[in-house]
Amino acid sequence: MLIVMRHSATPEEIAGVVATIEAMGYEARPIPGKQRVAVGLIGNDGKVDEARLVNLPGVLQIIHVSQPYKQVSREWREDPTVIGLANGTVIGGREIVLMAGPCSVESEEQILAIAGTLKTMGATVLRGGAYTPRTSPYAFPGLGVEGLELLARAREVTGMAIVTEALDPDGAFLVAEYADIVQVGARNMHNYSLLRAAGRAGRPVLLKRGMAATITELLLAAEYILNEGEHRVILCERGVRSFDDHARNLLDITAVATVHELSHLPIIVDPSHGTGYRRKVIPMARAAIAAGADGILVEVHPHPERALSDGAQSLYPEEFERLVTELRSIARAIGRDLVAPLP
Amino acid sequence: MLIVMRHSATPEEIAGVVATIEAMGYEARPIPGKQRVAVGLIGNDGKVDEARLVNLPGVLQIIHVSQPYKQVSREWREDPTVIGLANGTVIGGREIVLMAGPCSVESEEQILAIAGTLKTMGATVLRGGAYTPRTSPYAFPGLGVEGLELLARAREVTGMAIVTEALDPDGAFLVAEYADIVQVGARNMHNYSLLRAAGRAGRPVLLKRGMAATITELLLAAEYILNEGEHRVILCERGVRSFDDHARNLLDITAVATVHELSHLPIIVDPSHGTGYRRKVIPMARAAIAAGADGILVEVHPHPERALSDGAQSLYPEEFERLVTELRSIARAIGRDLVAPLP
Amino acid sequence: MLIVMRHSATPEEIAGVVATIEAMGYEARPIPGKQRVAVGLIGNDGKVDEARLVNLPGVLQIIHVSQPYKQVSREWREDPTVIGLANGTVIGGREIVLMAGPCSVESEEQILAIAGTLKTMGATVLRGGAYTPRTSPYAFPGLGVEGLELLARAREVTGMAIVTEALDPDGAFLVAEYADIVQVGARNMHNYSLLRAAGRAGRPVLLKRGMAATITELLLAAEYILNEGEHRVILCERGVRSFDDHARNLLDITAVATVHELSHLPIIVDPSHGTGYRRKVIPMARAAIAAGADGILVEVHPHPERALSDGAQSLYPEEFERLVTELRSIARAIGRDLVAPLP
Amino acid sequence: MLIVMRHSATPEEIAGVVATIEAMGYEARPIPGKQRVAVGLIGNDGKVDEARLVNLPGVLQIIHVSQPYKQVSREWREDPTVIGLANGTVIGGREIVLMAGPCSVESEEQILAIAGTLKTMGATVLRGGAYTPRTSPYAFPGLGVEGLELLARAREVTGMAIVTEALDPDGAFLVAEYADIVQVGARNMHNYSLLRAAGRAGRPVLLKRGMAATITELLLAAEYILNEGEHRVILCERGVRSFDDHARNLLDITAVATVHELSHLPIIVDPSHGTGYRRKVIPMARAAIAAGADGILVEVHPHPERALSDGAQSLYPEEFERLVTELRSIARAIGRDLVAPLP
Numbered sequence A, B, C, D: 001m002l003i004v005m006r007h008s009a010t011p012e013e014i015a016g017v018v019a020t021i022e023a024m025g026y027e028a029r030p031i032p033g034k035q036r037v038a039v040g041l042i043g044n045d046g047k048v049d050e051a052r053l054v055n056l057p058g059v060l061q062i063i064h065v066s067q068p069y070k071q072v073s074r075e076w077r078e079d080p081t082v083i084g085l086a087n088g089t090v091i092g093g094r095e096i097v098l099m100a101g102p103c104s105v106e107s108e109e110q111i112l113a114i115a116g117t118l119k120t121m122g123a124t125v126l127r128g129g130a131y132t133p134r135t136s137p138y139a140f141p142g143l144g145v146e147g148l149e150l151l152a153r154a155r156e157v158t159g160m161a162i163v164t165e166a167l168d169p170d171g172a173f174l175v176a177e178y179a180d181i182v183q184v185g186a187r188n189m190h191n192y193s194l195l196r197a198a199g200r201a202g203r204p205v206l207l208k209r210g211m212a213a214t215i216t217e218l219l220l221a222a223e224y225i226l227n228e229g230e231h232r233v234i235l236c237e238r239g240v241r242s243f244d245d246h247a248r249n250l251l252d253i254t255a256v257a258t259v260h261e262l263s264h265l266p267i268i269v270d271p272s273h274g275t276g277y278r279r280k281v282i283p284m285a286r287a288a289i290a291a292g293a294d295g296i297l298v299e300v301h302p303h304p305e306r307a308l309s310d311g312a313q314s315l316y317p318e319e320f321e322r323l324v325t326e327l328r329s330i331a332r333a334i335g336r337d338l339v340a341p342l343p
Helices: A009-025 A109-123 A145-158 A171-180 A192-201 A215-227 A254-262 A270-276 A276-289 A316-333 B010-021 B107-123 B145-158 B169-178 B190-198 B215-227 B254-262 B271-275 B278-291 B316-333 C011-023 C108-121 C143-158 C169-178 C192-198 C215-226 C254-262 C270-273 C278-290 C317-333 D011-023 D108-121 D145-158 D169-176 D192-198 D215-227 D254-261 D270-275 D278-291 D317-333
Strands: A002-005 A027-032 A036-044 A059-063 A097-101 A126-127 A161-165 A181-184 A205-208 A233-236 A268-271 A295-299 B002-005 B025-032 B037-043 B060-064 B094-099 B125-127 B161-165 B181-184 B205-207 B233-237 B268-270 B295-299 C001-004 C027-032 C039-041 C059-063 C097-099 C125-127 C159-164 C180-182 C203-209 C235-238 C267-269 C293-298 D002-005 D028-031 D037-042 D059-063 D094-099 D126-127 D159-165 D183-184 D205-208 D233-236 D267-269 D297-298
Touching: A002 A009, A002 C278, A009 A027, A009 A036, A027 C097, A027 D037, A036 C278, A036 D028, A036 D159, A097 A109, A097 A316, A097 D267, A109 A145, A109 A316, A109 C235, A126 A145, A126 C215, A145 A161, A145 A171, A145 D126, A161 A171, A161 B025, A171 A192, A171 C235, A181 C108, A181 D059, A192 A205, A192 A215, A215 A254, A215 D126, A233 A254, A254 A268, A254 A276, A254 C125, A254 C278, A268 A276, A270 A276, A270 A295, A270 B169, A270 C254, A276 A295, A276 A316, A276 C254, A276 C278, A295 B205, A316 C001, A316 C317, A316 D145, B002 B010, B010 B025, B025 C027, B025 C039, B037 C027, B094 B107, B094 B316, B107 B125, B107 B145, B125 B145, B145 B161, B145 B169, B161 B169, B169 B190, B190 B205, B190 B215, B205 B215, B215 B233, B215 D267, B233 B254, B233 D169, B254 B268, B254 D270, B268 B278, B268 C001, B271 B278, B278 B295, B278 B316, B278 D254, B295 B316, B316 D169, B316 D317, C001 C011, C011 C027, C011 C039, C011 C097, C027 C215, C039 D267, C097 C108, C097 C317, C108 C125, C108 C254, C108 C317, C125 D011, C159 C169, C169 C180, C180 C192, C192 C203, C203 C215, C203 D254, C215 C235, C215 C254, C215 D159, C235 C254, C235 D192, C254 C267, C270 C278, C270 C293, C278 C293, C278 C317, C293 C317, D002 D011, D002 D094, D011 D037, D094 D108, D094 D317, D108 D126, D108 D145, D108 D317, D126 D145, D145 D159, D159 D169, D169 D183, D169 D192, D183 D192, D192 D205, D192 D215, D205 D215, D215 D233, D215 D254, D233 D254, D254 D278, D267 D278, D270 D297, D278 D317, D297 D317
Parallel strands: A097 A126, A097 A295, A126 A161, A161 A181, A181 A205, A205 A233, A233 A268, A268 A295, B094 B125, B094 B295, B125 B161, B161 B181, B181 B205, B205 B233, B233 B268, B268 B295, C097 C125, C097 C293, C125 C159, C159 C180, C180 C203, C203 C235, C235 C267, C267 C293, D094 D126, D094 D297, D126 D159, D159 D183, D183 D205, D205 D233, D233 D267, D267 D297
Antiparallel strands: A002 A036, A002 A059, A027 A036, B002 B037, B002 B060, B025 B037, C001 C039, C001 C059, C027 C039, D002 D037, D002 D059, D028 D037
């Protein structure tokens, strides 16, 4: 931590900062500059409270040198985290995972039909909401536990792994009984009670970036999960809030590169929520893979025009099939490949 | 709802949209324009799913005419919601409420000292975190139920009403046993499980705007609470995310005017989290009152430089005292006044 | 244009809106809805001033149905604009153009060396700043007309086409004497005097998106140029302002798909300014091509660590060479190809 | 400047950074930390190019300690800049200036009528656009030099000072012949050719914040003007771009406090462009003064419903009159007052 003094700071003010740092139990090291003095705080164990320093006389600002997260950082662990699922799908390695399915589970017929179709097209993880967070209290909230049972049934029939969202701590444990991956959605990225529960539920966690969360905050949210003992966390970029309404969100593909620099955790991209319009989903899925994403999470519905939620951004199955072909070529163009289809 | 057709839309495409609307059970009314045709959907009961329409041939875009919220809107209820607390404080009327206190409850000595001081300065509601959401899992999370007991003790001693935050559904009911107002924080504005629980806990709810939430989304979050039967909701502007780091958040004072136009609910402003720096808190508290806010929520700590959280943005008690004097003059300049101090 | 009335609007208020519309010379068509009445304004010739309507009694809001731009829209012209340069490079067709070069022209040696290298690697357009907009008045502003002469010299030697930025109306005509493409930078996207001059300078124009410009505003800025008679406009996405500082800007790759939907103009992507860090440039260049961009504009410097500006985001020549190979494979994966190298 | 090394940086990598700094002619000072080493660069004269350092092996990031601006900073000059106009109005002192007038000058009748009215209500500076930047090439661009002559005529008749916008370098000198203050608009805050011309035109300059400009960038734009020798610069907050469309822009009132901390220049607020809706202008004008702004710039039109531009955000004269009364009370509540009306 660096305490930058004002141009006009007196020697007494500088000495005051040094004394305060030492009283806090750390070492202080003044660094004279051409324009101003800065005082380094040495020995920061992550618990320094800048509040004691920021308002001392002569202080201009506090600069943080260390990152606030630890276990998720690539400095902590150089090798990428690789997550294996029961059906053989491996996430975070050389191969790229395809997660697909409808926004919401609507009926047994719907979920079995789309799961069967998606499996033959190469997806190995089935997504589908049983508990769906909705901005309005009057919108369809999902089938609840019945939806979880239908997802489990689809796994039995197809062999696909299941990822579905939990909305609160009790829900995290319930979802973990049925699904292979527990999803924490963008609206709940800062819901620390849920993050802690997800970290104790015994399943890999898919953590979506909040709609105005920095990458640092995303990594700190993941740190909550790792800190409970669950190291199998998959991050997911799904677009951030923007000033332009041409897309539902602004999909931040650069986040893929940033996460790979800073963390050992895998990161996938959701171009469906990230754009909100079917026509934009396909180019952005391609862009995600070209940028190095470890997978995509995409909405596909047998009849998007009849979907109970998010139909406008859901692909038709035949669109998904063409997309998979393009993604395979792009993956190979950068030295990767898609996860092998299920048998 | 208005379905805008492309410039090049054919009569058949327009007829297709009309037929779909009628098949959905609504009335369709084509509106020819100089540049393009639009088709009005008449009879929208709030359940129309645009997904069936947006991808039909010839459709350019869908425009929503109705607001998605109801019970919170000023069209639903013209008169302002006025909320009375047990200690006589009235929120949402002509008089402006002062809510103040430390970020976190730290000890009996701390909370009793500051509560006594704030009472004499004119605050009638005491704020203080027992459960504090923290971006990092390694930061001080609050004293929990012990903090709630200390707040209750401060109420006994001073007569101030208590507002404190709940982080999850169980927490909402627990907080409601101790506090006069249950706070839902900015990080949880989209936590629908928590909103529903808060709406059933039997106490007025202070709902903070999420850090990238639109006013429409804030009102929809409030609608979740009203929809559970709790009509005593106080909205709170606390700053939104921005590209400039000169302040911790960008305090959107205009939200006060917007909420008063659209809704009958009262709105207060939190300049402490809204700016993040003590020197900015005072001018922005004044600005909030001048803009018409129904109150302020401000952090005051007996010794900010020793606070366990948010010390940099906490006022010294004597700063708060001067601020109250200025706020009273500003309130009177616009035909209002401050809530009378407790006896 | 649609004038939405309040729920509580009286028949007299609705009649008042109708009368005002008719007094303005347009046709009014009331559309009764379940919740409220809306009044359509028919015959909008693009000159309606909503100010006469928005404050009439009973009016809730005004909704615009038509787009504000014309000549740039795909509705105006269905076929893509294809722009040919003197050296045979074609922009906006099936093939993807590579524009590359240093941020600033620094010396004859520098620009000839890098131009020769880039040509052999497949770039056909050379970028290089002679007039460089700098946030600080104390930073290197470019070599000015000497820089233009060095660029012209590089064209003579290598056959590459030249794109370089103009900063004001006089500059636009001067740049047009030397360059094949006149660039209008992001900081000047709203500089209408410059846009008008660029539209009269007789050269194709490369128009960069402003750092907080919507796609609609970008298209309107292009409309200024087309309206002066210059139809050869190339749009360029280069990142928008964001709340996260992990990258210099937030590169909005989705803009590529949006522009292709709304406009017939070609769009390229600048991943160098769009990310600001060398390590992010390569994945984002790949993402841009995968998303369907018509080209990339990328900074390459023979010695980035010694560049006078933007060294941190400039690629080494050998990095660019590897990138071109990947881009060619990605282009072919989506049915396109790179522009053929110069002989 | 501080070069932060990676956790894993080797002694050789640290030595490499030290050697590079010394080769650049500065002093290097390694600062060992508990988690990582940082290397201070001492003697920074504002010309250090971080590009030579940021990509060296082992470097994690570069942190800037000094501010990039000088002449505008409060460290450079402690006393506030106070600007006197020919009609006796003083800007930047204890008294608050009221600048008001129509968006565009439309006719002699219009401008003389409104100027006469505003003078009697207490405004001492008349605003009015002769050259109006418009997002669309088809919108009313202003009367040009005829508008300047009408403004000069209004000054003769009323004694009010004139502020009006220039759009390009030639325009800056032309406007300076007619007006008391040359305005550089938000769209041109990064138009460095214009800033330089404005700095040489011999008149005080009103510089509006760009729609996504940080305060640092605003101060650097002002630095361009001071660097040309013109020290009489008035900054103006007018709202920044946001994700919410309830207001035209997000008015950042906190910028007033931030500018007063960092700079000696006066800052005023434009609530008309800052909100875009008449009903929001009044509360936000009050908020600006309560926060400590040195003045307001507000649109008033004799007949807003017939204005050629920005009618929806223009006040009626009688609204302005009531506002002035409120502003005077608020100014006095914080120990200031309004500039005395003209005789």
